[in-house]
Amino acid sequence: MEPYRIKVVEPIPVLTRDERTAAMRAAGYNPFNLNADQITIDLLSDSGTGALSAAQQAAAALGDETYAGARSYYRFRDAVASLTGFEHILPVHQGRAAERILFGALIAPGQLSVSNTHFDTTRANVHLSGGTAVDLPCPEAADLDSDTPFKGDIDLVALAEALEGPTEVAVVVMTITNNGGGGQPVSMANLEAAAAITRAHGVPFILDAARFAENAWLVIQREPGWSDKTPTEVARAAFDLADGAVASLKKDAIVHMGGFLALRDPDLATRCEAVLIATEGFRTYGGLAGRDLEMIAVGLEEVVQPDYLRARAGQAEHLASLIEKAGVSIVRPPGMHALYLNAGRLLSHLTPAQYPGHALACELYVAGGIRCAELGSLYLGVEDETGTLVKPAPYELVRLAIPRRTYTQSHLEYVAEVIAEIATSPESVPGQRLVSAPPLLRHFHCRTEPVAP
Structure with missing residues (x-):
């Protein structure tokens, strides 16, 4: 049970199927364009x-909104330092801000950022830095059906080869858990080996630690x-292997806004701090209100509680069992923050x-008001100048991201029922054609239209 x-x-809004169909059409068949009052179960993120x-x-009421040197910053700093062991800690409004600042300081045009898997904003910030x-990903990640426990690992042989050149590697980023790789965890053995290989080449080893507790x-x-x-001991052991970390605390600090950039190198921290002040805010608030800093400090304590983590894992496992019972494949084994349907x-x-x-993803909304996100050829595919897909994604997945402490077991059982209904006649689901899209992060703002199956 939930603890x-x-x-x-x-x-919760409950629309009719006709209303949902009209809403999806008006949204250009992009779930990101739907309004919150049109969503019954929101598993987008x-x-x-x-x-x-x-x-x-209660902690939010203690928020100190002093511009510089607020008491709330020091509570935030001490909580992050206790967890991570890093000396230089900069608050940011969310994880992508930490990525932008760090990559701007580390990556020169033409250099590489190597990862087990970059997620969308991480990849975009590498690109915007000229890298x-x-x-x-490890070879085991290619088998979506296996129960290999750590399919989020990086390929150590390929990592060593990449670090040997010929193109210079500016940074190695390990995403824990591997969101773009099906929400799969990274083993401590893999982290230790990757850190040793990376350090031997003098390259910074950074954790994307948004889901460190999971x-x-x-x-x-x-x-x-x-x-x-x-959980605290394991998390600290992971941080001890890294030269720094970026984290969106909107995940495993269970808050609505916030993140951090944490570093060991004082010179790098000084360069990053200058950009932080220019773009996010002073070093002791980084674009966050004092109340946010207070809530983060408490959230970092709550997220590592075993009862909470056990229940969260149980939610994902329960939903996974119901989906598979309906005959729909997921990326196995189930992780914690999301399940990934094998749409292909x-x-x-x-x-x-x-x-x-x-x-x-479009059909899940029309059939049951469920909003979720595609992780397939719309997200990762490559088109030519005519809009023709020339390089599809390796897998066609749909991510069902489970918000923390938000939905009950019966909500998730409803999701499984809708998926089971679609699975009775999947051939009736129409394909989609890209109508318009921006050049970067297109899945956030593109428009598509149905095509006959």
Whole structure:
């Protein structure tokens, strides 16, 4: 059961199928363009969508809004320092701000950023810094159906080869858990080996630690030698391997806004701090209100509680079992923050050029008011100048991101029922055709239209 009880509730909009069909058409068949009052179950993102605890709301009342040197900053700093061990800690309004600042300081035009998998904004910030993002997921990640426990690992052989050149690597970024790789965790053994290889080449080793607590929990459950550790101990061991970390705290601090950039190198921290002040805010607030800093400090304590993490993992496992019972494949084994539907397999009548992942995401909304995100050829595919898909994504996936402490078991069972209904006649789901899209991060603002299946 959930290790909490509900004190405040919010009504959920329930539209008719005709109303949802009209809403999706008006949104250009892009779930990002839908309004909140049109959504019944929102699984678009687990970022900033969690429910605050009573302790966090109480802490918000202590927020010190002093421009410089606020008491709230020092509570935030001490909480992050205790967790990570880093000396230089800069608050930012969210993780992508930390990425932008750090990559601007580290990456020169033409250099590489190497990762187990860059997520969308991470990849975009590498690109905007003039670099190239290179993903090196472990070979086991290619088998979506296997229960290999750590498919979020980086390919160590490929990492060593990339660091040997010929193109210079500016930074190695390890994303824990591997969001773009199906929400799979990274093992401590892989982190240790990757850190050693990277350090031997004098390249900064950075953690994208948005889901550090969930990765720690899965390490405890799955990796030999770690079962007797606490989530805090595992997380600290991971941070100890890195030269720095970026984190969106809208995930594993369970707040609506906030992040950090944490570093060991004082010179790099000084360069980053100058950009922070110019673009985000003074070093002791970084674009955040004092109340946000207070809530983050409490959230970082709550997120590592075993009862909370056990229940969160149980939610994902329960939903996964119901989806698979309906005959729909997911990326296995289930992670914690999201489940990834294998849309390419379910909608096998659609080609990658008809964007089966995006088509399934649209159908989930029309069928049940469920909003989610595609991670397939719309997100990762490459088109030529005529708009023809020339390089599809390796997999056509749909991510069901589960907000923290927000939905009950019956909500998730409703999601499974809608998926099961679609699975009874998947051939009726139409494909999608790209109508318009911006050149960067197109999945956020593109428009598509149905094409006959």
